Amino acid sequence: MSAAVDIGLAPMLPRPARITRVVKETADTFTLHLEPPDGKLAFMPGQFNMLYVFGVGEVPISISGDPDAPEVLVHTIRAVGAVTKALMAMVPGDVVGVRGPYGNAWPVGEGMRRDLVVVAGGIGLAPLRPVIYHALSHRADFDRVYVLYGTRTPSDILFEEELRAWRARFDMEVELTVDRGLAGWSGRTGVVTTLIERADFAPESAVAMVCGPEVMMRFAARELAQNGVEEERIFVSLERKMKCGVGLCGNCQLGPELLCRDGPIYPYSRARRLFAVREL
Amino acid sequence: METHSLARALAQNTLLTKLSMDHLEFLSGCAKNVRISAGEYLFREGEDANELFLIRRGVIALEVYAPPRSTMSAETVGSGDLLGWSVLFPPHTWSIDARVLEDALLFSIDGACLRKKLEADHDFGYHLMRVVLEHVHRRLERLRLQQLDVYRTESI
Ligand SMILES: Cc1cc2nc3c(=O)[nH]c(=O)nc-3n(C[C@H](O)[C@H](O)[C@H](O)COP(=O)(O)OP(=O)(O)OC[C@H]3O[C@@H](n4cnc5c(N)ncnc54)[C@H](O)[C@@H]3O)c2cc1C
Numbered sequence: 001m002s003a004a005v006d007i008g009l010a011p012m013l014p015r016p017a018r019i020t021r022v023v024k025e026t027a028d029t030f031t032l033h034l035e036p037p038d039g040k041l042a043f044m045p046g047q048f049n050m051l052y053v054f055g056v057g058e059v060p061i062s063i064s065g066d067p068d069a070p071e072v073l074v075h076t077i078r079a080v081g082a083v084t085k086a087l088m089a090m091v092p093g094d095v096v097g098v099r100g101p102y103g104n105a106w107p108v109g110e111g112m113r114r115d116l117v118v119v120a121g122g123i124g125l126a127p128l129r130p131v132i133y134h135a136l137s138h139r140a141d142f143d144r145v146y147v148l149y150g151t152r153t154p155s156d157i158l159f160e161e162e163l164r165a166w167r168a169r170f171d172m173e174v175e176l177t178v179d180r181g182l183a184g185w186s187g188r189t190g191v192v193t194t195l196i197e198r199a200d201f202a203p204e205s206a207v208a209m210v211c212g213p214e215v216m217m218r219f220a221a222r223e224l225a226q227n228g229v230e231e232e233r234i235f236v237s238l239e240r241k242m243k244c245g246v247g248l249c250g251n252c253q254l255g256p257e258l259l260c261r262d263g264p265i266y267p268y269s270r271a272r273r274l275f276a277v278r279e280l
Numbered sequence: 281m282e283t284h285s286l287a288r289a290l291a292q293n294t295l296l297t298k299l300s301m302d303h304l305e306f307l308s309g310c311a312k313n314v315r316i317s318a319g320e321y322l323f324r325e326g327e328d329a330n331e332l333f334l335i336r337r338g339v340i341a342l343e344v345y346a347p348p349r350s351t352m353s354a355e356t357v358g359s360g361d362l363l364g365w366s367v368l369f370p371p372h373t374w375s376i377d378a379r380v381l382e383d384a385l386l387f388s389i390d391g392a393c394l395r396k397k398l399e400a401d402h403d404f405g406y407h408l409m410r411v412v413l414e415h416v417h418r419r420l421e422r423l424r425l426q427q428l429d430v431y432r433t434e435s436i
Contacts, residue, residue, distance in 0.1 A: 122431035152431040179426050181341070181353025186381060188339065189353040191425045198358055213430045 012244065014052040014097025017073060019090055025076065026156050029123060030088055031064065034073040037098060042070045044105030045130035046237065046265050050245045051075065052097030053086040060242045060260070062127035063101060068137055073098070076126035076158070102245040104265050106131045106209050106235060108141075115144045115201040117229070119220045121192050121212025122151050125158045127237060128211050132166070145172040146199050150192025150216070153180045173199065192216060193223040203228030210268075211237045218275055221268040231269035238264050238274055286311055290387060293334055294360050295411055303404050310393035314386045322363075322378040322386075329366035329374050331388045335359055338384025343377040355423070356381065362415045367391030 021033035041049075043063050052058040065074025079088040090096070108116075108131055116135055120128045135145050147166060151157055157176065167174040175198075181189030188194070192212070206229050210220045217236045224234050238259050243251035247261025254274050257263060266274065287308040290296050296304065314333070316322055322333065322340060340363065341353045354376065357363055363386075366374055372391065398405040 152429070156431065177356070179429065179431065181343075181356075183350040183352060185353055186341070188356040188358075188381075189341065190355050191422050193425065194356075194358075194422060197360065215425070215428060215430045219425050 012099065012246070012248075014050065014058070014099050016095045017098045019092050019094050019096065020072075021092060022090065025158050028080075028088075029076065029078045029156075029158060031074060031076045032087065032090070032096075033065075034075070034096070034098070036071065036073045040070040041073050041098075041101065043067060043101040043130075045108055045134050046106040046127060047101035047103050048127070048245075048264070049073075049075070049098050049100030049102070051077075051083075051087065052099070053083055053090075054095075054097065056086040057083040058097070058099075058243075059083040059087075060102075060239070060245060062239075064126040064129045066133040066137075067130050068133065076123070076129075078123045099245060102260060104263060106265055107207065108134050108138075112141055112207065113143060114233075115146070115206040116142045117146045117148065117196075117199065117201050117206050117208040117224070119148045119192060119196065119208060119210040119212075119224070120150070121216035121220070122156070123158065124210075124212030124216070124237075125149055125151075127239075128209060129159065129162075131209055136166075136172070139171060143205070144201060146201055147172065147174045148192060148195035148199060149175070150177045150179065150195065150212075153178055153182055154185045154187070155182075175199065191219070193219050196220065196223045196227060206233065208234045210234065214238075214275065217271075221271070225268065231272070232267050234268035235265055236268055236271045238266055238271060284308075286313075289313075290334075293336065293387070295334060295362060295415060298411060299407055303407055306397060306401065306404055307389065307394075307408070310390045310397060311387050312390075314388045316380050316384050316386070318380050318383050320380050322380060322384075323374045324377045325374055327374050329364060329372045330391045331364055332367045332391060332394060333363040334387040334389070335361045335363060336385045336387065338380060338386075339382040340384055341379045341381050343379055345377065351377070355426075358382075361419075362412065364391075365412065365416065367394065368412070 015037035017034040017037050023031040048060045048062040050058050051061050061075045064076040077084050077087055079085045118128050135142050175195045177188035177190050208224045208229050210217050221234050242260040243249045245260045247258040252259040254277050287304040290304050339358045342355045343351045343353050346352050
């Protein structure tokens, strides 16, 4: 056993993973397919990895692939700063460091027999995609399945082909809206909360999973609650600044919670309190 | 449709659940059913605003002609939305185009008839205006979030 393990630092050591494919999703968002360090990396929908770009830095990124296909590690990333821009510049054959998977999961337990309402905003569709894959491959576990997605403009729509394919299915409802309906757009324009009002899920039994910018999550969770979904069954992902990923550094402490270890996924009944913490 | 059954149909609309049956009967005297197909315009900017619409089904884009970028969709409205507040306030002209994206079924409430009833019965007027104001409040909240442009610099 190495010294690093003896002093409990094993989870801090990134392991190399080779990029096998890069998919350009939108102008600033891309998907990396990687060979997992041990040939496969089992994960639960909602979990994230720390991705390390050698010499640049490390960032938490959710896994956006299919939990039933752990032999490919998939991450969808929006380039916003130093590390994510360095990831965007990478090509197949390049190597990144991976630590994880970390964090808790979206509650997609077996035999839920509930309506599933996935509400995503912008890049927030990426951490929720494993939930959608899971729901489709365990379709009998759910009643109706809704994917309600809002993004900035038509050219910011993530996973457009997949959304189209899901929309064509008879066993799920997919609704899409953009905040800015630029010339030529003939879909819906308006915030994602308008899709909640119009979806005909059964609020008394529905379970909702919401991911996106924090403001969007607050409004969406409130709208779901106003439409009769119990706060304990509305889940949001609190993805504020994380560093170590394993609850050691305290960087992501929000009130009594260490988001990377205890979260990032919380029922709205608890997240409501955490949303109010502004310091982080 | 007779006003009585129209009043019952109006009562099904989530927006109008707070109106009494008497007020719904009174309102139904100004209302009729309208169907309009995808691709057609319900109204266009500059035209006289003669009707208030309650959308029962369908999707309608509110569009602004903005040269040189051509037409931009400002907002889409659908089932449960109220469209056409312009009938309530002078100069009673549409300030936007309304293009149907998905076949729509609406209640159309005649503007002149409605204004007359609002003046004739202030109790009815108060309750109807509450319905309108509640809806305007909800729409304003949506628009406020929309104009925050939350996805612009966000990285979840
Ligand atoms: C659990 C978790 C899962 C995540 N999953 C994904 C994902 O699947 N895809 C993805 O693209 N991003 C994801 N993020 C966000 C991602 O980690 C950040 O965008 C990244 O850390 C930015 O690093 P950077 O060096 O590129 O930019 P920096 O230079 O560190 O920051 C650039 C800008 O982004 C802002 N920013 C950085 N981190 C965050 C954050 N967590 N929330 C909001 N704003 C932030 C900064 O304030 C700054 O304005 C996730 C974050 C967490 C905590």
